[in-house]
Amino acid sequence: MVRVESPPTKRDIPVVRAALLPVVLMAGATAAGAVPVTGATRAAVVWCGAFATVVVATLTVVLNRRRRAMHVQRAAYEQRIAYLEHRIASYDQETERLSKELLPAAIRRLRASNSPQEVMRDVVDADASYRNLPKAQRALVLQVLDIIDNEEAMRDSAQRAFVSVARRVQAIVHRQASELREMEDHHGRNPDVFDDLLRIDHGTALIGRLADSIAVLGGARPSRQWPKAVPLFSVLRGAMSRILEYQRVDLHSIAKVAIVGTAVEPLIHACAELLDNATRYSPPQTRVHVTAVEVQTGIAIEIEDGGVSLSEEARVRAENMLAQAQAGINMNDLGESPRLGMAVVGRLARMYQLQVSLRQSAYGGVRAVLIVPRDMITTGPAPGIAHGIGATSRPQSSLDMSQMQHVVPPRGKHKARPAATGPVPSLASSAPTPAPAPAASATRPAAPAAAMGDDEIVVTEWTEGGLPQRRSRGRAPLGSHNLPQQSAPATEPAARNGHNGQGGGGSAPPGLWLEAFTQAVNGVPKEPKHDTDSDDVWDKGDEK
């Protein structure tokens, strides 16, 4: 009411004007009523009319005032409503911004191992638009962060516990495996014991894979480290040795590349899980085929099984699982009877930028394709070779493979040696004609695709006399012995025989080892016989 009266001067005029018409009308009506009547009646009518006019005038004024007051009030209310609506809208907006921008940003920071207080400082206070956040919202954000922090800490500790248990199991398994390897060497001559040892070995490898899986799902990297590059063939066989039905796996045309040391263990593990899936979900009599071919982006390892075809739904589910794992799942999502395989593969794929896809196989089963990025691959000579478990374990030397080649007895070359050298291989000659060295090396059989770097295998230790020496039980690494001593036996016999035809130490030793060996075997130096074929060799053996 106070407000209504606030502008009095201008408001009074309309009031009077509004009141004028009813008052005039009423006065007119009174006058008209008073005209026909006369005497005392007229006086009464006039009085009544005057009274009614006053009442009407009063009423009109009052009503008018009230109406104006209502107008003003309504305007005020409308203003207020608009203001409130605006407030509500801005609150909505703010809440949305809170939930869509502020909280995610804050949680991201929190995940980057900041404390909630730090996050508040960095995210909320540092941003001008958030600085004036209402107290309640601040409290809300802080509380949410606190809760998340707490939960994360709990989950972290649970995962760490998982990982540490898995690590312990892994340690035991590794020790067990290396001891088993020793035992296998030790009892290698007793087939019964040996076969039993192999079976235990296999079981241990399976346990090891499970422990690895748990560790990977716990967010840890694979524990095992391989210091050197390992050939892909060995990697795939390593994967085979970790699954139950390794005998059903066939390796075909594996690209001759090596995997860099850091990527070996994850790759073995991922392949083992895929192979396990393939063997597990296909009939026991079918085979699983593995190929590895080079593609633009790296190496594509294809694992095909002959099982039931993956239905579209199942494929989507499996790929979902992969995608989920790549997005980072936690152990709680695995469910009651966890199917770890895909989750593990997904995890590893995310950690190491592998690409995995599942497709329908031409055999009707599933074809899993694992693409290994190029930076995990080295095409240089892998220090290991696929076959010889021990023979591969030559420490990496600065000598390259071409230098190593001459340790291998090339077939033709030792033929070219002159007969005058006295003790001569009696058992060793099966190539009929002496050939010039280059041609001879060309006639050497090319290593088959599957045998990666097999040429190095004949490398062995050398005694002073150029005699090949069996490696000692102390497991002296092959290369460490033969490499430095290489030149001595290489040049010495050549000098002794006054024979220069072999052109330097690099090509000298071929054949010598064999000669010395047969010498040692026979005990008697024999005259050379160049044209013996393998039958003659045996005959000669009989002669002795």
Next chain:
Amino acid sequence: MSPPRRERRKADPALSDPERLYVITGAPDGERAALDLVTMVVAQAEPSPMVQPEQAAILRLCKAPLSVAEISAYLSLPFSVVTSLLTELLATELVESRAPVVRASLPDRSLLEAVMHGLQKL
């Protein structure tokens, strides 16, 4: 039968390989050919791409006859692994094996020395 007790070689973890022996051997219960440590083995064919790398290595090694023990040493594989690899190779006739022939005993050392001295006196 049991070999003399000797110090087991310590496997250097850095030097080991990812693959375990049973993958190389195949089935643990496979039949094994009657092979001895001193059985001589000779390859009958060039290694083909179809054979396992270890078998290819044996074929390459055995171009000249070699005893099983030596194959085992060169490949650093236990004897039993080598025999089962050889069994497969024998079955596919890629190698041939022959038991060692007992050689006539070498000439007496004293006789050789006498000859040597006689020659020196000439």
